[in-house]
Amino acid sequence: MSDRGPDAAAFADTARQYRHFAEREARGRSPLYEALATVVASDLEVLAFLQTLPPAKRQPNLLLAAVRHLFGTPTDGQDFRRRLMSGLAAVKRLMMERSTQTNEPARCATLLPVLARLPQPLALIEVGASAGLCLLPDLYGYDYGRVRIAAEGTAAPVFPCIANAATPLPATPPQVAWRAGLDLHLVDAIDPQKRTWLESLVWPEQTDRLTRLRAALDVACAMAPRIMAGDLRTDLAALAAEAPQRATLVIFHTAVLSYVVSQQERDAFAETARRLAGCWISNEAPAVFPDIAARAGRTAPTGRFLLSVDGLPTAWTDPHGAAIDWIGA
Incomplete structure (x- = not known):
């Protein structure tokens, strides 16, 4: 930072991150988040604030959710900036305490075509499980347009997926x-504060998604899926050893491995998952496993995850579970 104030060059990486979020993730999904992220990318004071946080805590989703959680949803970029700058200490404290454990249960709609093809019954391990909402794919309903699957109970959510x-x-x-x-x-699905935080991670225009999240949280409260505190790099084998031998062990994860910075550690995890599981399902941004993405046969569609099965590119998926395009169509 110079004597004249914040130096734009010092914040280039963070600014680029917010522009990428606006143009590649929020565009077409959340006009408000696209606008807010665009404002952040060019605001040196806000970028200077983000620079006081560890790199992993500068994520757009985390900042935007924290401001909404504390001060409500802003109407525009100017309103967002006013709310943020008037409560920097509270925003920083919340961002340091929380993480972007989005736990989007609609992602089950993109996992289901793989899960249903495996030898049944299944033993499921989700890495990065948060409140465990994606551990309940058998209890939700699904609407694919040409195929509909009824939910286990009338209160369970039904997820639309193209x-x-x-x-x-x-x-x-x-x-x-x-x-x-x-x-x-x-994340305890029963804890009101934890529930409210998960709700804050839902993008502002997506009211139907919020309704389905709340319904899924109620299902999780009733089922209480077991979530073990542990690190995916060191504790996966111990949990896998508990799975019943009569079931097909499936290890899966969505939007988790991007938080493991080292490619060597990501690849080591993948090797472990394939060794332990009857089936390993990865649903991540294409850059997480570039060797897998290189075999997909085409450039990654904008804003899509790559779903792979045992290291084989299988489908392009919407990050929130709204669409799946099987590769080879």
């Missing part, structure tokens, strides 16, 4: 004999 013609859609949900999750920071 699937291309090549996607092998199941007629029934998978049979789950055992389920457990692994996460560094456990």
